[in-house]
Amino acid sequence: MPIINTETRFISLKSLVSHAATMLLLTTGFSAHSAPTQSCAQQAVTLQVLGSGGPELNDDRVSSSYLIWHKNKARILIDAGPGSSVNFGASGADFTDVQAVLLTHLHVDHSADLPAYIKGSYFTQRSENLTVYGPSANALMPNTSDYLTHLMGDEGAFAYLSDYTDDSSQADYHIKAQNIPLTPIKRHREKLSEDITITAIPVHHGPVAAVAWRVDIGSCGITFSGDMSNKNNVLATLAKDSDILVMHNAVPQSATGAAINLHMRPLDIGKIAQQANAKRVVLSHFMNRTRNDTQATLKFVQQHYSGKVEIATDMARF
Numbered sequence: 001m002p003i004i005n006t007e008t009r010f011i012s013l014k015s016l017v018s019h020a021a022t023m024l025l026l027t028t029g030f031s032a033h034s035a036p037t038q039s040c041a042q043q044a045v046t047l048q049v050l051g052s053g054g055p056e057l058n059d060d061r062v063s064s065s066y067l068i069w070h071k072n073k074a075r076i077l078i079d080a081g082p083g084s085s086v087n088f089g090a091s092g093a094d095f096t097d098v099q100a101v102l103l104t105h106l107h108v109d110h111s112a113d114l115p116a117y118i119k120g121s122y123f124t125q126r127s128e129n130l131t132v133y134g135p136s137a138n139a140l141m142p143n144t145s146d147y148l149t150h151l152m153g154d155e156g157a158f159a160y161l162s163d164y165t166d167d168s169s170q171a172d173y174h175i176k177a178q179n180i181p182l183t184p185i186k187r188h189r190e191k192l193s194e195d196i197t198i199t200a201i202p203v204h205h206g207p208v209a210a211v212a213w214r215v216d217i218g219s220c221g222i223t224f225s226g227d228m229s230n231k232n233n234v235l236a237t238l239a240k241d242s243d244i245l246v247m248h249n250a251v252p253q254s255a256t257g258a259a260i261n262l263h264m265r266p267l268d269i270g271k272i273a274q275q276a277n278a279k280r281v282v283l284s285h286f287m288n289r290t291r292n293d294t295q296a297t298l299k300f301v302q303q304h305y306s307g308k309v310e311i312a313t314d315m316a317r318f
């Protein structure tokens with residue numbers, strides 16, 4: 001399997017601003033590669049960040065997306081934000097290995113690359129069916145199954161890909177969706193294979209249907225907040241004793257109004273992480289209002305959380 005040297009790639013692709021930020025991170029003890037926790041190392045599991053940004057065009061980051069590697073195979077894709085399919089290829093991942101796609105919600109910056117992955121898969125050897133898990137509909141957002149149909153159904157924008165969504169077609173494999181119910185506090189848990197279990201819980205993201213995800217591979221647990229405020233107060237229980245807790249830092253502590261109806265503030269991040277007893281926190285989903293102020297964010301997070309906090313960069317592995 002081709003392994004890209006992510007250090008080289010990182011420097012070659014990023015602007016001077018981002019490079020300066022990297023140097024700052026290096027001098028403050030962070031790096032783009034961090035050894036996995038013991039339980040994840042024992043299971044040969046690593047988390048790779050494909051996209052650590054949000055929806056902005058000038059944030060110098062790919063939009064939200066993560067890959068979980070197990071025994072050198074890319075097994076679970078969490079979110080499929082714009083640009084992530086490029087980094088998926090650059091990571092050396094093979095789409096035939098992916099066992100499931102887990103979407104936290106259907107905002108563009110978390111889901112818009114999905115058709116790019118499916119079209120790209122035509123040029124792979126994939127023959128296993130693929131399930132895309134995501135939220136059920138609410139007043140604002142469609143079911144994940146309708147999202148697939150609107151895009152790739154026979155009357156969808158990309159109807160030319162509809163063989164993939166039509167079970168009776170001769171496509172090499174078929175995609176199906178599983179809509180996660182938005183029943184408050186209720187978890188959806190599913191064993192994908194002997195090793196891998198996925199769990200979702202509905203979270204509050206303003207008016208948007210959203211879930212947080214946890215992936216357990218043996219004794220290694222990795223939890224993804226997705227975008228959320230902490231109004232439902234459920235993430236800490238889902239993330240209990242996680243090896244890695246990926247938390248989205250879309251707003252600064254000073255945020256008010258609509259922004260905090262959608263997103264958690266840094267103090268919340270610290271409180272949740274402490275309550276969850278997470279072994280490490282990876283901050284991600286940076287926006288222009290947070291990406292150049294990570295030191296301030298860290299101070300707020302560390303007021304409540306005493307574990308290790310790291311800053312996600314595109315392609316970084318943990």
Ligand SMILES: [Zn+2]
Nearest residue numbers: 105107205227
């Ligand atoms: Zn969102």
